[in-house]
Amino acid sequence: MGQHLVxxxxxxxxxxxxxxxxxxxxxxxxxxxxxxxxxxxIWPTLFANKKSWNITNLSYPASSNDRILRTVESWLYExxxxxxxxxxxxKLIVGWxxxxxxxxxxxxxxxxxxxxxxxxxxxxxxxxxIQPGMNEFFKQxxxxxxxxxxxxxxxxxxxxSLENLCKVHNIELCMFQAFYDTGSGIHTAGDNTQFKDIVxxxxxxxxxxxxxxxMNHPGYHWHYGNELxxxxxxxxxxxxxxxxxKTPHTLFGWLKEQDNMDKxxxxxxxxxxxxxxWAKEIERFTKENLGW
Numbered sequence: 001m002g003q004h005l006v007x008x009x010x011x012x013x014x015x016x017x018x019x020x021x022x023x024x025x026x027x028x029x030x031x032x033x034x035x036x037x038x039x040x041x042i043w044p045t046l047f048a049n050k051k052s053w054n055i056t057n058l059s060y061p062a063s064s065n066d067r068i069l070r071t072v073e074s075w076l077y078e079x080x081x082x083x084x085x086x087x088x089x090x091k092l093i094v095g096w097x098x099x100x101x102x103x104x105x106x107x108x109x110x111x112x113x114x115x116x117x118x119x120x121x122x123x124x125x126x127x128x129x130i131q132p133g134m135n136e137f138f139k140q141x142x143x144x145x146x147x148x149x150x151x152x153x154x155x156x157x158x159x160x161s162l163e164n165l166c167k168v169h170n171i172e173l174c175m176f177q178a179f180y181d182t183g184s185g186i187h188t189a190g191d192n193t194q195f196k197d198i199v200x201x202x203x204x205x206x207x208x209x210x211x212x213x214x215m216n217h218p219g220y221h222w223h224y225g226n227e228l229x230x231x232x233x234x235x236x237x238x239x240x241x242x243x244x245x246k247t248p249h250t251l252f253g254w255l256k257e258q259d260n261m262d263k264x265x266x267x268x269x270x271x272x273x274x275x276x277x278w279a280k281e282i283e284r285f286t287k288e289n290l291g292w
Contacts, residue, residue, distance in 0.1 A: 002089065003053040007044040008072045009095030011061035012178040012251060015042035017269040030061055041272050044093070046279035051292070053091070064101030064119045068094060069158050073165065081169060091172045091292065093282065094162065095251065098180045099155035100148070106134065122146045153229055160232045163240065174286050176242035179252035239289040242282070251278055 007013055014030070020037035039045055039057075048055035058071045072094060080087055101121040118134070122142045159175065166173040238244040248254045255264045255274050264274035286292040 003051065003091055004089050005044070005048045005051070005053045005055045005091045005093065006058065006072070006075065007055065007093045007095070008058040008068050010059060010063040010068070010097040010178060011269055012097075013042075013044060013057070013059035013095040014061050014063075015039070015269075015275065016061045017267045018042060018272060018275070041275060043270075043275040043279040043282065046276060047093075047283055050279070050283060059095070062101075062119055063097060064103050064121070065096055065099060065155055065158050066101070066103035067117065067119060068096065069162060070103075070117075072162065076165070076169075076171070087169055087171045091174075092166060093174045093176075093286075095176050095178045096155070096159065096180070097178055099151035100146075102146075102151070156229050156233045159236055159241070163236060172290065172292070173240050174242070174282070174290060174292075175240060176282070177250045179250050181249055181253065242285055254278070254281060 011017075015038045016030075018034075018038045018041050020034055023031075023034060023037075042057075044055060044057050044059075056075070058068075058075060060067070072092070076092075079085070080090065098121065101119050103117050103119050105115065106118040107115045120134070120138055120141065162175070163173060165171070236244060242251075243249050243254075248257060251270075255270060255277065258264060258277050259273075264270060264277065270278060283292075
């Protein structure tokens with residue numbers, strides 16, 4: 001049957017802004033009418049075709065890491081793990097996105113749509129992606145609940161959770177970060193939080209609270225531990241995570257080093273040339289590090 005490649009990610013793996021010019025401006029890249037143009041031109045398809053592998057692409061524009069992990073786990077359990085199906089024909093590539101993005105289950109009190117997951121992130125300048133009736137919740141979330149430090153922590157846990165799942169079930173895994181620079185911080189103009197801050201003493205101020213509670217108190221382990229998060233990130237296999245400890249850290253960063261920005265990026269995403277370049281680079285990385 002051959003190898004089966006499963007990929008998951010956000011718009012950078014989906015192929016946003018790869019649009020058939022014959023369709024005109026009224027069509028979006030995710031419209032089904034654009035599939036025959038978009039799908040053959042994006043890096044997952046180019047990579048799979050080079051290997052003569054079957055492919056399933058679970059990516060979707062504006063996805064959060066919550067969605068990426070949820071859809072990958074659901075697909076794996078539905079197609080392999082629930083039936084204890086051997087995974088020796090399976091390859092998985094995941095392109096993580098900005099940790100700021102977060103999913104909520106939207107019940108739609110205004111009854112404009114069916115209940116569903118929706119993704120929000122604090123740097124949304126407009127409410128184009130916000131479901132009807134969620135504007136007030138969005139404002140409250142950004143004001144009182146969002147924290148870059150929690151987002152970074154959640155990201156580390158998601159990466160490690162997927163790596164552990166694949167390890168347990170002998171699934172070959174490769175990961176990369178699309179554009180969020182784990183070396184310099186959150187991918188927004190106004191944020192200064194450094195990803196490396198997760199290892200700093202002042203990252204989440206739990207030390208005094210832990211000392212007050214004492215190790216035997218049930219609440220002691222409710223607080224994020226800097227040492228734990230640091231060790232979790234450091235334990236991620238660098239052979240399975242593209243340039244984890246190198247520069248450039250991301251697909252975006254790597255593309256910028258290959259050619260002029262206007263030649264590899266259209267709008268906010270890789271163009272056809274950028275996808276061809278990344279397909280070759282991910283082929284090199286997986287061959288050298290994973291033997292694919």
